[in-house]
Amino acid sequence: MNIIVKKSYSLKGRVTLQGDKSISHRAALILPLCHGDAVVKNFLFAEDTLNSLKAMVMLGADIKIKDNHVLFKSRGLESFKVPNKAIYLGNSGTSIRLLSGILASLKGYSLLYGDESLCKRPMKRIIEPLSRMGAYISSILRNDKAPLLIKGDSLIGIEYDMNIPSAQVKSSILLASLSANGKTVIREKVKTRDHTERMLKYLGADIKIDGEKIILFGGQKLQAKNIFIPADFSSAAFIIAAAALTDDSQVIIENVLLNPTRTGFLKVFEKMGGNFEVFNVREENDEIVGDIKVWSSNLKGVTVEGDIIPTLIDEIPLIAVLAAFAEGVTVISDAKELRYKESDRIESIYYNLKIMGVEAETKEDGLIIQGKSFKRKESYEFYSFKDHRIAMAFSLVGFVLDNVLVYDCENIRTSFPDFIDVFKKINGNIERR
Numbered sequence: 001m002n003i004i005v006k007k008s009y010s011l012k013g014r015v016t017l018q019g020d021k022s023i024s025h026r027a028a029l030i031l032p033l034c035h036g037d038a039v040v041k042n043f044l045f046a047e048d049t050l051n052s053l054k055a056m057v058m059l060g061a062d063i064k065i066k067d068n069h070v071l072f073k074s075r076g077l078e079s080f081k082v083p084n085k086a087i088y089l090g091n092s093g094t095s096i097r098l099l100s101g102i103l104a105s106l107k108g109y110s111l112l113y114g115d116e117s118l119c120k121r122p123m124k125r126i127i128e129p130l131s132r133m134g135a136y137i138s139s140i141l142r143n144d145k146a147p148l149l150i151k152g153d154s155l156i157g158i159e160y161d162m163n164i165p166s167a168q169v170k171s172s173i174l175l176a177s178l179s180a181n182g183k184t185v186i187r188e189k190v191k192t193r194d195h196t197e198r199m200l201k202y203l204g205a206d207i208k209i210d211g212e213k214i215i216l217f218g219g220q221k222l223q224a225k226n227i228f229i230p231a232d233f234s235s236a237a238f239i240i241a242a243a244a245l246t247d248d249s250q251v252i253i254e255n256v257l258l259n260p261t262r263t264g265f266l267k268v269f270e271k272m273g274g275n276f277e278v279f280n281v282r283e284e285n286d287e288i289v290g291d292i293k294v295w296s297s298n299l300k301g302v303t304v305e306g307d308i309i310p311t312l313i314d315e316i317p318l319i320a321v322l323a324a325f326a327e328g329v330t331v332i333s334d335a336k337e338l339r340y341k342e343s344d345r346i347e348s349i350y351y352n353l354k355i356m357g358v359e360a361e362t363k364e365d366g367l368i369i370q371g372k373s374f375k376r377k378e379s380y381e382f383y384s385f386k387d388h389r390i391a392m393a394f395s396l397v398g399f400v401l402d403n404v405l406v407y408d409c410e411n412i413r414t415s416f417p418d419f420i421d422v423f424k425k426i427n428g429n430i431e432r433r
């Protein structure tokens with residue numbers, strides 16, 4: 001599927017979005033570890049999160065979908081059995097890494113694999129700590145990537161210093177430590193998204209956050225509870241960016257997740273001169289939620305670096321697109337993790353900025369982008385690198401420069417299946433082809 005986008009203005013309206021991807025994964029993977037019944041509302045029905053649900057069903061979890069809600073009847077990890085088939089996790093790094101943490105203590109062998117992109121992503125980052133806890137995990141092709149063969153065992157708690165900022169790695173260890181003997185202490189120098197910690201606490205786990213340390217005691221019984229999942233901030237960011245880039249626009253996005261470990265994009269957008277207002281802020285299931293109103297904006301270049309990076313890591317393709325239309329230079333540093341995402345995002349962004357004629361440079365850990373240096377052309381053809389966030393970010397260029405075609409956009413179904421429909425509703429000139 002390709003996406004065609006034409007010049008648009010007056011993006012107007014109120015938008016509600018499906019639930020946050022990270023929280024949906026965690027609800028799918030953690031609720032079955034609890035005891036009792038629970039209903040999850042506003043779950044994200046996208047390919048990645050459905051892969052997490054399907055994997056748990058393969059392990060024996062009782063999960064049903066009814067009237068757009070996900071219903072769990074949970075009997076804990078002890079009710080699971082390793083499946084007699086390999087578990088396919090598609091494009092989803094979160095599914096494979098978090099599930100590995102659960103399988104690390106489940107007796108028997110499980111085999112995990114995914115699509116071409118997932119099988120290229122680094123897995124040593126989870127193999128190493130989970131092995132230290134006592135699990136046997138082997139990369140079948142001996143390349144530290146999936147397919148992964150896991151033989152669960154009795155685990156012991158560990159002390160672990162995170163050497164890369166990764167919520168997936170942290171969460172994998174936390175899920176393993178739930179059934180480990182003793183205490184696990186994770187030290188995070190740079191804070192990453194904390195949805196796992198918040199959800200575990202909400203479900204009754206004895207988990208403590210003490211400065212950089214996360215402390216969890218093994219052998220706890222969790223209680224299933226209903227969860228309402230706020231709208232995905234990373235999806236909302238595309239609407240924020242589009243409204244800012246187009247003339248005469250004003251959009252309200254409702255019930256958006258505003259967890260500070262996720263909203264670094266708003267800080268950068270503010271520094272760029274973006275016009276927005278956050279209101280109706282409240283708390284739901286230990287997560288912060290609010291509404292965002294955004295208007296057309298004149299943007300300027302910024303420096304994006306340091307500890308803010310993990311809080312906006314998924315929004316960097318979008319920041320690069322905003323930077324191309326901003327006045328002045330934007331420098332993005334400390335973001336080497338972008339090279340290990342669904343594509344090497346530093347290279348994918350650079351390739352597409354060059355199609356726009358933008359003066360840009362890559363660095364090992366980021367990009368330098370000269371704002372407003374794009375060339376006016378009849379049309380632009382971008383390549384998605386089969387990466388959902390690259391596809392969606394560069395689609396937005398069409399709202400400003402007209403006649404954009406983005407190739408190979410099937411993968412938007414992994415995180416934001418309604419992307420095109422949501423933009424059509426607010427006046428966006430966007431079609432699938």
Ligand code: S3P
Binds near residue numbers: 021094165169193337
């Ligand atoms: C995620 C963590 C981040 C992020 C990904 C989702 C999560 O990955 O890029 O889209 O749900 O924990 P890393 O933990 O690899 O940085």
